[in-house]
Each structure stands twice: as C-alpha cells, then as structure tokens.
Amino acid sequence: MRxxxxxxxxxxxxxxxALVMNLVLVAAxxxxxxxxxxxxxxxxxxxxxxxxxxxxxxLMIPVGLALYASFKLTQRKNGGRFVSMAxxxxxxxxxxxxxxxxxxxxxxxxxxxxxxxxxPNLVLGFVVAMFFFWLSGxxxxxxxxxxxxxxxxxxxMGITVLLILIAGNGFxxxxxxxxxxxxxxxxxxxxxxxxxxxxxxxxxKLGEYFGQTPDEREAWQGWLMLSPNIIGFLVFFAGPLLLSxxxxxxxxxxGAVPNFKGLQNYTDILSFEWKTQADPEGxxxxxxxxxxxxxxxxxxxxxxxxxIGSKDTTFWLSLRNTVLFCLLLMPLSVIPALFLAIxxxxxxxxxxxxxxxxLFTLSGGGGGHGAHAPGREQPYGGCGGGSQDGRHPQEPxxxxxxxxxxxxxxxxxxxxDGRCARRRQHLCGEHGAILPS
Numbered sequence: 001m002r003x004x005x006x007x008x009x010x011x012x013x014x015x016x017x018a019l020v021m022n023l024v025l026v027a028a029x030x031x032x033x034x035x036x037x038x039x040x041x042x043x044x045x046x047x048x049x050x051x052x053x054x055x056x057x058x059l060m061i062p063v064g065l066a067l068y069a070s071f072k073l074t075q076r077k078n079g080g081r082f083v084s085m086a087x088x089x090x091x092x093x094x095x096x097x098x099x100x101x102x103x104x105x106x107x108x109x110x111x112x113x114x115x116x117x118x119x120p121n122l123v124l125g126f127v128v129a130m131f132f133f134w135l136s137g138x139x140x141x142x143x144x145x146x147x148x149x150x151x152x153x154x155x156x157m158g159i160t161v162l163l164i165l166i167a168g169n170g171f172x173x174x175x176x177x178x179x180x181x182x183x184x185x186x187x188x189x190x191x192x193x194x195x196x197x198x199x200x201x202x203x204x205k206l207g208e209y210f211g212q213t214p215d216e217r218e219a220w221q222g223w224l225m226l227s228p229n230i231i232g233f234l235v236f237f238a239g240p241l242l243l244s245x246x247x248x249x250x251x252x253x254x255g256a257v258p259n260f261k262g263l264q265n266y267t268d269i270l271s272f273e274w275k276t277q278a279d280p281e282g283x284x285x286x287x288x289x290x291x292x293x294x295x296x297x298x299x300x301x302x303x304x305x306x307x308i309g310s311k312d313t314t315f316w317l318s319l320r321n322t323v324l325f326c327l328l329l330m331p332l333s334v335i336p337a338l339f340l341a342i343x344x345x346x347x348x349x350x351x352x353x354x355x356x357x358x359l360f361t362l363s364g365g366g367g368g369h370g371a372h373a374p375g376r377e378q379p380y381g382g383c384g385g386g387s388q389d390g391r392h393p394q395e396p397x398x399x400x401x402x403x404x405x406x407x408x409x410x411x412x413x414x415x416x417d418g419r420c421a422r423r424r425q426h427l428c429g430e431h432g433a434i435l436p437s
Contacts, residue, residue: 011209014202015073018084021199022066022073025087029066033059046257051246062087078210082220085203089224092196093231099189104176119167125160129153273309280305 033056036044044052065083072080100106116123132153139146180186207217248265250258275287284294284307292309295316299305310316344351 010202011206014199014206018073018199018203019070021088021195022070022084025066025091026063029059029063033057041257046255047243047247048250048258050260051243054242054246062091076210078212078216081203081206081210081212082216085200085220086223088196088200088203089227090231092193092200093227095189095192095196099186099193102180102183102186102189104180108176115164115167115169119164122160122164122167125156125163129156129160132156268311269315271311275307275309276304277307278304284309 036052036056036059039052041047041049041052044055065087069080069083069087073084074080130153132149136146136149136153139149247258249260249262251261251265252258271292273288273292277284277287280303284297287307288294288309291311293311293313294307295310295313296308297305298308
C-alpha cells in the first residue's frame, strides 16, 4: 500500500546513502577482523590467539546486522531503519570516544575539577538553570512560558559553563585541541562522527516514509534512553567479564602469553585437606601435603587438633570476607529502611513535616521532582473534567489531544488504517475526556 504513493527524493537519497554506509561498515569490520587475526600476539596485549579470534568473531556481529538492515531497507521495512540507526549510533559513540582521546579530553578532567573548585560560586548557575527547567515542567502545556523557561534554563547553563572556563583559564586547552588536528586521524574521526550522526538523524526523520507506528516510535525512544547503560555494560562490564572468564582457564600472568590449563585453576581453588595433628606444639604446615597452606585450625577436646589446608587460601579468605560483609550489610541497610518506611506511613504527629522537609534534604531534592510529577502530567483537573473544588479547570479537548496523541496521529497522513482513530477514541473519547481504564 505504501508503494502506491510517490517517494520523496530526500528519502530515496537517505536510503541509498544508508545502503552505501552499511556496505562500508561491513567492509571495515571484515578488514579489521582480518587485521586482528594476523596481528602478532605481543601486539594484542599478550592475551593469546583465542582472544584474538574471539575479538574477530565479535566484529562479525555488526557485519550480520548491517547486511540484515540493508536487505530490509531495500524492502522498505522499518526493521532495517531501526537496525541501521542503532549501528550508526553505536559506531558514532565509539568513534566519539576515540576522538575525545585525540583531543586530550580525558587528561583534562583534573583541570576541569580544579577550575570548578576554584570558582565554587559559579556552580550556583546550574542550580538556577535547574530551577528554570522545573518551572518549565510545571507550566501548562498551552502556556508560552513553558518553552521560555526551558530556553532560559539552557541559556543559564551555557553562560555558567562559559564563565567557569573564563575564570579558570579553560580556553588555554583550546590550543591543545587545535594541535590535535595536525594528525590526519583526528580529521578522519571527526568526519566519521559527523557522517554517522547525520545518517542516523536522516533515518530518524523518515518515520512516516517507513510507516512507523506510535508504538514503534515509543520503542526506539526507550532504547535511545537505555543506550548509555547498554553501551557502558557491553564495553566496561561484559567485555572484561568474558575476558576474565577465559583467563581463569589459563596460567595468565602479567607480560606473558597465557597457556590453556583447563579446569586446573578451579581444581586448585577447591582443593582441601584435613589432617589431625597430635603434637599441639608442632607447626600446622608440617602435617599438610606439599602445595597446601593452613587455612583453619580446629581444637578438639583432647590434645589433638584438626588442621584444614587449601592450595589457595586467598580465595577462601576473600570469600569469607564477602559473605560476612553481605550478612552484615543486608540487615543494617534493610531493617532501618523498613523501620523508617513504617514510621513515615504511620499517623504520628510531624510525619508530613519530616517526609517533606528532612527527606527532601537527604535526597538532594530528587524527591521534590518526584512529588511534583503528577502535577506536571495533569496541569488541569484531568482531561475533560475539573476537580470538585473548582480550583483546576477542565482541560480543553485540543490540549488533551496534544498531550496524548503522537504527531503522526495529529498530522494528515497519506495512509490511516484506523489506528490513530482508535487511539484517539480510547484515550480522549469524543470530547477530550480520558476514558476509564
């Protein structure tokens, strides 16, 4: 049905550019994988040939995704658009991280901290900016001050950053930034970040062309919000965790290529030996076999004692400390919190003051935003109906529709299969009133 309508020229150019970008991404990943496999072991951190092969195998994941996205794009399927956007965004983030390293940003964190500590009064500008954002959220959706307060917040934040840079001679670092562009790699990385971001943005604007539904739009927006955690998990947690798991099966030491040992390390960790020592004055080590170290001594009723030995006492001592920490942490954190929650839920005098005043201070103001969230979502007394006391007027049907309908339902679209009409009828009825769920 979508093919019966004319295709905008900009959409054709964007899809064609995405296909070319996907093919370039496939070629780059394949070449990088071959380069990793052919690298000497010493040039890959002495991690061993299996790690190089695994890294090359990981690079085949974006290859498969790019080929899948290209196939779906040729069929004008929204799945190809989503996968392409995800690939471009992920590659843009990784490329931007390398570009920040080229700029020397990571080495300047200490300098930025010193600038902020030297001018603590200027930090109040961020507080003022957050206040403007709060006012924007509290303003009605139809008020002109909603956008004005938001703009004032961004302006205040930008001026604060500028003043901190001026007061701390932060513009001196711009010379280092300019010097980094003497290297061709910096120009290549900058061009890649711009190109990947531009392509992701262009595909983002083609939702109507690919027949994007409101649910699909909400889905990619949710994944976008989760992307920092997902990227951080993959790069800083999942990757090192898998590497550590592999190295646990080797004799890995710093500076040497690890050799595979199988389950020998786990066998050594779990090896125990129980010995009875008749001489109370003797050394516990003397009764243990070679390779075992005393872990614990148990005194019996008689002159004898039981000596428990292990090949890796450090592991068991660490495990004991971890278990003790958890056994102490759980009661000390959960029981007081549960007791405090019971008190706050009671009808004791002063509970409202305590919950609104003391807890607001302890939470750093975060609870205040949560407490005002319902007011932000319902500036009126509900869609189509005011409050009983008359202080909150009835929300107009147009405002209710503006807050609850996606743009694709409000704008005239070439194809409407009834989903927008059903959503309008379900959410706001015929007169802007929210229907009971």
